[in-house]
Amino acid sequence: MNPFPQDHCLICHEIIRPTIGWRAIFSIETEHLICQPCERKLERIEGETCRICCRPFHLIDEKFRKGDLCHDCFRWEEDVEWQGFLEKNTSLFLYNDFLKEVIAKFKFRGDYVLAKVFAQFFTKKLDQLAPAILVPIPLSEVRLYERGFNQAVALLVESGFVPSEILTRIHSEKQSKKSRLERIHLQQVFKVDTEITLEGQRIVLIDDIYTTGSTVRHAAKLLKRAGAASIQSLTIAR
Amino acid sequence: MRFIIKDEILIPSNTLDDSLPISQIPAIPQPPIQPNYLYNRELQQLLTGKQLLLDDIPFPLNEIQSHYENGYITYRKGINQSGKKPICARCGNKNLQWFETYPCSCCGETCLYCRKCLMMGRISGCTPLIGWNGPVPDTILPAKISQWKGTLSKGQMEASNRVVDAIRENRELLVWAVCGAGKTEVLFAGIEAALAAKKRICIATPRTDVVLELTPRLKAAFPEITVASLYGGSEDRHLFAPLTIATTHQLLRFYHAFDTVILDEVDAFPFTVEESLQHAALQARKPSSAMIYLTATPNEKWQRECRTGKRPFTTIPARFHRHPLPVPEFVWCGNWQKQLQKDKLPANLLSWIKERILANKQALVFFPHIPLMEKSLPILRLIAPTIEAVHAEDPERKEKVQKVRAEEIPLLLTTTILERGVTFPNIDVAVIGAEDSIFTESALVQIAGRAGRSKDHPDGVVTFFHYGKTDEMLKARRQIMAMNREGIKRGLLD
Ligand SMILES: [Zn+2]
Ligand SMILES: [Zn+2]
Ligand SMILES: [Zn+2]
Ligand SMILES: [Zn+2]
Numbered sequence: 001m002n003p004f005p006q007d008h009c010l011i012c013h014e015i016i017r018p019t020i021g022w023r024a025i026f027s028i029e030t031e032h033l034i035c036q037p038c039e040r041k042l043e044r045i046e047g048e049t050c051r052i053c054c055r056p057f058h059l060i061d062e063k064f065r066k067g068d069l070c071h072d073c074f075r076w077e078e079d080v081e082w083q084g085f086l087e088k089n090t091s092l093f094l095y096n097d098f099l100k101e102v103i104a105k106f107k108f109r110g111d112y113v114l115a116k117v118f119a120q121f122f123t124k125k126l127d128q129l130a131p132a133i134l135v136p137i138p139l140s141e142v143r144l145y146e147r148g149f150n151q152a153v154a155l156l157v158e159s160g161f162v163p164s165e166i167l168t169r170i171h172s173e174k175q176s177k178k179s180r181l182e183r184i185h186l187q188q189v190f191k192v193d194t195e196i197t198l199e200g201q202r203i204v205l206i207d208d209i210y211t212t213g214s215t216v217r218h219a220a221k222l223l224k225r226a227g228a229a230s231i232q233s234l235t236i237a238r
Numbered sequence: 239m240r241f242i243i244k245d246e247i248l249i250p251s252n253t254l255d256d257s258l259p260i261s262q263i264p265a266i267p268q269p270p271i272q273p274n275y276l277y278n279r280e281l282q283q284l285l286t287g288k289q290l291l292l293d294d295i296p297f298p299l300n301e302i303q304s305h306y307e308n309g310y311i312t313y314r315k316g317i318n319q320s321g322k323k324p325i326c327a328r329c330g331n332k333n334l335q336w337f338e339t340y341p342c343s344c345c346g347e348t349c350l351y352c353r354k355c356l357m358m359g360r361i362s363g364c365t366p367l368i369g370w371n372g373p374v375p376d377t378i379l380p381a382k383i384s385q386w387k388g389t390l391s392k393g394q395m396e397a398s399n400r401v402v403d404a405i406r407e408n409r410e411l412l413v414w415a416v417c418g419a420g421k422t423e424v425l426f427a428g429i430e431a432a433l434a435a436k437k438r439i440c441i442a443t444p445r446t447d448v449v450l451e452l453t454p455r456l457k458a459a460f461p462e463i464t465v466a467s468l469y470g471g472s473e474d475r476h477l478f479a480p481l482t483i484a485t486t487h488q489l490l491r492f493y494h495a496f497d498t499v500i501l502d503e504v505d506a507f508p509f510t511v512e513e514s515l516q517h518a519a520l521q522a523r524k525p526s527s528a529m530i531y532l533t534a535t536p537n538e539k540w541q542r543e544c545r546t547g548k549r550p551f552t553t554i555p556a557r558f559h560r561h562p563l564p565v566p567e568f569v570w571c572g573n574w575q576k577q578l579q580k581d582k583l584p585a586n587l588l589s590w591i592k593e594r595i596l597a598n599k600q601a602l603v604f605f606p607h608i609p610l611m612e613k614s615l616p617i618l619r620l621i622a623p624t625i626e627a628v629h630a631e632d633p634e635r636k637e638k639v640q641k642v643r644a645e646e647i648p649l650l651l652t653t654t655i656l657e658r659g660v661t662f663p664n665i666d667v668a669v670i671g672a673e674d675s676i677f678t679e680s681a682l683v684q685i686a687g688r689a690g691r692s693k694d695h696p697d698g699v700v701t702f703f704h705y706g707k708t709d710e711m712l713k714a715r716r717q718i719m720a721m722n723r724e725g726i727k728r729g730l731l732d
Contacts, residue, residue, distance in 0.1 A: 105356070109359075110360040113340075146293070148340065149340055150343075157341070
């Protein structure tokens with residue numbers, strides 16, 4: 001038996017080579033799922049960020065910054081229809097070309113095991129956010145059947161947390177029965193479906209990427225109106 | 239998907255208690271063909287000789303199921319069990335490292351899936367592979383199949399005849415043709431014979447570049463024949479064609495499809511990859527079919543099989559221009575990596591490069607690893623600032639190759655990525671660190687094969703700078719010299 005079984009990187013499949021000092025730095029309990037070159041390509045979000053959406057300020061032009069908010073969040077918060085619903089989003093990594101590819105493989109190609117790569121980082125963050133109800137952003141039934149799993153649920157499960165699947169997507173057919181005006185006005189994408197009381201609860205929404213923020217803000221509004229005390233969100237990428 | 243078996247027929251069902259994911263059904267019944275059933279011709283075109291996933295088929299499940307119930311479609315398990323071990327039915331993967339599980343929303347169980355062929359659509363324990371069991375589409379042949387007007391060299395002609403025989407008689411044949419022999423032309427007569435006999439034929443190669451290069455040449459030679467050109471993202475995916483040119487990877491979508499498979503550059507990948515390519519080729523050919531292997535550098539096992547008469551083969555030992563292959567010279571250059579740490583390169587290598595720059599002779603210099611190459615680049619740019627370096631992940635790879643063609647780059651440093659495929663008419667070639675294990679016999683023969691390619695410049699210098707001769711270097715030189723000797727013996731050289 002090989003005393004150091006060779007692990008293959010879950011992302012690039014190369015053999016994970018121990019480098020000098022590697023065994024000393026990482027204790028045995030940290031599982032090595034990805035190789036160092038791949039880990040280096042994951043860019044952590046660091047430094048000063050937008051108070052709400054976690055966008056790093058050093059990546060945007062100063063004129064798109066409004067105090068401690070980015071321009072987008074400022075616009076959302078200006079709108080009485082939307083202000084105050086999303087307390088804070090936390091994203092772990094920048095959505096760079098590398099991560100784009102990894103996430104695409106994870107959710108579109110259905111490479112479930114990649115959830116484990118992110119779970120290592122998710123676990124730490126979720127511990128900090130506890131206690132809270134952890135709510136994955138849902139997929140439509142058709143999508144779920146196509147992909148075989150919901151990526152947000154996978155992230156939670158692999159991080160060792162229990163997802164509370166209290167949101168469902170409103171079927172687009174049902175939506176299309178409404179009048180056009182109704183649809184635009186309501187813009188409802190989700191509905192809450194739960195026995196548990198949300199009154200006074202802290203909720204953390206889970207998704208893979210935060211892009212425009214519209215998804216989590218829709219969910220946040222709904223949950224807040226259903227009684228939740230505060231809504232945060234956690235995503236892999238931003 | 240989950241199924242139940244009712245009256246010897248598989249029926250999709252996700253609700254019934256006794257339903258099972260397809261891989262857990264012991265034996266999948268195949269209903270007999272109902273001759274009066276009006277089958278869908280588009281489905282026939284799409285599925286003949288294929289193994290597709292439901293997602294690949296733009297028809298509703300109930301239509302597919304109805305074809306199955308009438309005997310026209312087959313369902314196979316995506317993942318088979320051999321003893322306790324899983325095998326991916328599509329890519330042949332049986333390495334547990336490439337299998338993972340997930341809680342599956344399709345079948346409601348913990349499903350095993352294959353990561354190896356994931357990019358072609360995920361195969362899990364509940365995935366059926368869908369194929370065709372009905373009559374094959376009819377192809378109408380033009381009066382004149384081949385419009386190719388070229389002529390073959392004596393060496394090509396001999397090989398071409400052997401290929402025709404192998405295709406007619408559904409046999410296997412290895413065509414061992416030196417770099418620059420003109421192997422594509424050797425196939426034309428065989429392809430014509432196959433098409434004339436209404437046989438379905440496929441040329442498979444590991445590299446997309448080659449598919450793109452071969453497609454117009456074959457379309458020009460067989461202008462009235464439908465040609466499907468298949469690579470990742472190509473548009474011919476659903477085209478039924480008597481002649482298919484595909485990357486070996488794309489073969490994974492085929493099942494018992496071809497009467498002839500021509501496998502190009504069988505040696506281009508390391509053994510583990512080769513194994514799965516072999517699997518793909520085996521699945522794609524019909525049980526009774528011809529298999530033509532093309533290579534300039536068969537591996538040791540194959541060379542031995544040729545020598546001992548275990549593998550039928552034919553050689554083209556000479557280039558079409560009837561000049562011998564340049565034989566590599568070995569030049570000892572000491573511990574060059576140590577020198578490089580001090581930002582120096584061996585004097586004999588430097589003067590080799592200077593000579594070429596002064597004489598305006600373009601050259602390729604091969605390095606074993608990227609960091610060594612990148613460390614050498616600034617040193618060599620002191621000789622000529624226009625020297626460039628290229629490697630597999632270089633985004634400007636194509637542009638740089640183009641610039642060498644346009645003679646804007648006098649000397650290009652490269653890793654083994656340029657060892658095959660790319661040809662320049664008039665270059666010299668050097669390898670620095672030929673002792674490195676990355677330079678196998680086959681890699682070195684390919685590298686040497688870059689020189690002296692054109693009729694106008696049939697000579698070229700090939701120099702292996704080394705810090706200790708290796709067996710691989712010796713074997714490579716021996717192979718090249720043996721080919722030259724055979725060329726003389728068979729009267730193929732001037
Ligand atoms: Zn990696
Ligand atoms: Zn923001
Ligand atoms: Zn399943
Ligand atoms: Zn597979």
